[in-house]
Amino acid sequence: MLRIVNKKKFIRGISIIIAGIAIIVILMVIMIKGIISLFAKAEDGAEETKITTLDNTIQTYSPSTIQNTVQTTSQTTSANTEVLNEWNLKLVNKNNSVDRSYVPELEELDDGIMFDKRAISYLRSMINAMNKKGITKVWVQSAYRSYEKQEELFNRKVQYYKNQGKKQEEAETLAQTVVQRPEMSEHNLGLAADFNTVNNEFEKTKAFEWLQENAADYGFILRYPKDKQEITGITYESWHWRYVGENHAKTMKEKGYCLEEYIEYLKGAESV
Numbered sequence: 001m002l003r004i005v006n007k008k009k010f011i012r013g014i015s016i017i018i019a020g021i022a023i024i025v026i027l028m029v030i031m032i033k034g035i036i037s038l039f040a041k042a043e044d045g046a047e048e049t050k051i052t053t054l055d056n057t058i059q060t061y062s063p064s065t066i067q068n069t070v071q072t073t074s075q076t077t078s079a080n081t082e083v084l085n086e087w088n089l090k091l092v093n094k095n096n097s098v099d100r101s102y103v104p105e106l107e108e109l110d111d112g113i114m115f116d117k118r119a120i121s122y123l124r125s126m127i128n129a130m131n132k133k134g135i136t137k138v139w140v141q142s143a144y145r146s147y148e149k150q151e152e153l154f155n156r157k158v159q160y161y162k163n164q165g166k167k168q169e170e171a172e173t174l175a176q177t178v179v180q181r182p183e184m185s186e187h188n189l190g191l192a193a194d195f196n197t198v199n200n201e202f203e204k205t206k207a208f209e210w211l212q213e214n215a216a217d218y219g220f221i222l223r224y225p226k227d228k229q230e231i232t233g234i235t236y237e238s239w240h241w242r243y244v245g246e247n248h249a250k251t252m253k254e255k256g257y258c259l260e261e262y263i264e265y266l267k268g269a270e271s272v
């Protein structure tokens with residue numbers, strides 16, 4: 001009897017334990033499932049955020065935005081094209097020649113020295129301002145030159161090198177670093193003024209010092225600076241000053257650009 005009771009108790013006990021284990025297992029499974037689903041949700045969430053971010057990015061570069069950007073750029077370019085075609089910004093160097101048909105309307109500065117009629121008042125004002133500051137030893141030695149005159153100067157320089165034993169081609173190359181070929185000289189534009197003795201002695205004068213400081217206010221630039229010889233292709237000329245207009249001259253001075261660099265900067269479609 002006791003054994004039967006004990007057996008019954010034993011079976012009940014076992015059943016309870018089994019049921020307990022089963023419940024624990026079921027609970028654990030539910031918990032694990034819950035945890036897994038939680039993680040999955042969190043990952044989904046992350047994915048969603050990523051997709052949203054991507055969406056935003058795509059929206060930022062939507063076709064209309066791109067079109068706007070392109071439109072702005074092309075507008076700037078066309079505005080710069082107009083600026084680049086300004087008479088006072090004409091670039092003349094060994095790669096950019098002046099058409100022989102281009103002869104500006106000239107006005108006499110002094111004793112046969114001719115300058116572009118549109119710019120001569122700025123040259124006069126600049127010289128007057130220097131005189132007022134007590135700088136009186138300053139004069140324009142050379143300004144506008146006809147193509148024929150330039151040709152004559154160039155050939156004379158070629159001959160000078162040939163006399164030193166150089167061959168024609170070499171003599172021309174050497175001459176070109178000092179005197180520009182006809183159609184390739186700024187003097188053909190009537191916008192360049194050579195001061196005093198037309199050599200680098202000018203660098204030591206008060207006039208040069210004053211010009212470096214103030215010429216931009218009158219629209220003039222030092223056209224062939226010492227540190228830009230590689231770019232201009234012309235040896236340093238402290239005496240040669242070029243009219244480009246006040247705004248351009250000031251920007252060039254501020255940015256430290258020579259004319260070649262400034263033209264490239266304008267072509268780069270940056271706003272002016």
Ligand SMILES: [Zn+2]
Pocket residue numbers: 187192193194239240241
């Ligand atoms: Zn010159």
